Amino acid sequence: MHRPAIASILVLVSLAVAAPAIAAPQAPGRASATSTVKLIDSVMAPSSLTVRRGARVRFVWAGSIAHNLSGPGVPRSYLTARVRARTLTLTLRRKGSLRFLCTLHPGMALRVRVR
Numbered sequence: 737m738h739r740p741a742i743a744s745i746l747v748l749v750s751l752a753v754a755a756p757a758i759a760a761p762q763a764p765g766r767a768s769a770t771s772t773v774k775l776i777d778s779v780m781a782p783s784s785l786t787v788r789r790g791a792r793v794r795f796v797w798a799g800s801i802a803h804n805l806s807g808p809g810v811p812r813s814y815l816t817a818r819v820r821a822r823t824l825t826l827t828l829r830r831k832g833s834l835r836f837l838c839t840l841h842p843g844m845a846l847r848v849r850v851r
Contacts, residue, residue, distance in 0.1 A: 769792070771791065771792070772796055774797045776807070778841045785847075787848060789829060792827050793825070796823050798811070804818070832849075833848070
């Protein structure tokens, strides 16, 4: 087989494999990105985010210090301090500026700007 023929076959195989991923439609109104925020010791990392409306923010408890979480859409059960790992994922549907904080540690906060 000649080199141009092999190259053509490789290109066709690559396109056949990639086509479903390129052509697959995304569900309407569904956010594609999830931002992760870690509650580590006495900080939230990152401390600020800018996301699009409909994006998800996932809070992950890490480190060895107990934390709680307060903010818009956060269930009341998350006001109870926990040391062990847990997570919470919120979908942010309204534009504006939101603030989430750990009420146990002054200054431990996250500001999210939803566009």
